[in-house]
Amino acid sequence: MADGTSLDERLAGLATDGRQGAAPMAAELIRARGDRRRRRKRAARASGGVLLAAAVVVGGLSLLRPASEPAPTAADPSPSVSAPRFVAPTPAPGEEYASELGYVYDAVDVGGGRVRVTVQQLRDEKGRAVPTGVVHDLTLPAVTPVEVERLAGGEPGDKRLEDVVGRLRAGPQWAFALDYDGEGRVQSLREAHWLTVG
Structure with a gap:
């Protein structure tokens, strides 16, 4: 009987130790997940900033690029220089068309x-x-x-x-x-x- 009681006490002690060991592990996992989530958010913000900067640079370069004058056609030997030129519209960021x-x-x-x-x-x-x-x-x-x-x-x-x-x-x-x-x-x-x- 004494052996049975000591075995029960030992098992109870082991269970308590296991619970105490498991709680910090769960907290550690939650903390690690939070860190990963923060790193992903920072990376997304950084890549978004890089894409925005690239879009601004490309847009600025396309505005600064010298416009090439089209050669006059046989049907219209002297096109009007004062008429605005056609520039195909480009989709805004995130837009398809x-x-x-x-x-x-x-x-x-x-x-x-x-x-x-x-x-x-x-x-x-x-x-x-x-x-x-x-x-x-x-x-x-x-x-x-x-x-x-x-x-x-x-x-x-x-x-x-x-x-x-x-x-x-x-x-x-x-x-x-x-x-x-x-x-x-x-x-x-x-x-x-x-x-x-x-």
């Missing part, structure tokens, strides 16, 4: 699955389309997605550029938001039905 508002017109199927259009850039002034003076040509894949509403008779829908070439052959009439990716390529056109044009 950047948009340009403009009349899209003079659409021509140039073959090879491509369509050439003229874009007269607009700005939105309290819901009214106001020309900026920038006009440029784009040659786009004929399958470029186009969201239409008024162009389709008031019925919202999705088309391809090749489906609306006939409607876009005339002069400036239909306003669109052109979505550019980070490499300056147009990914889609969305009819700017929210703008008052004309």
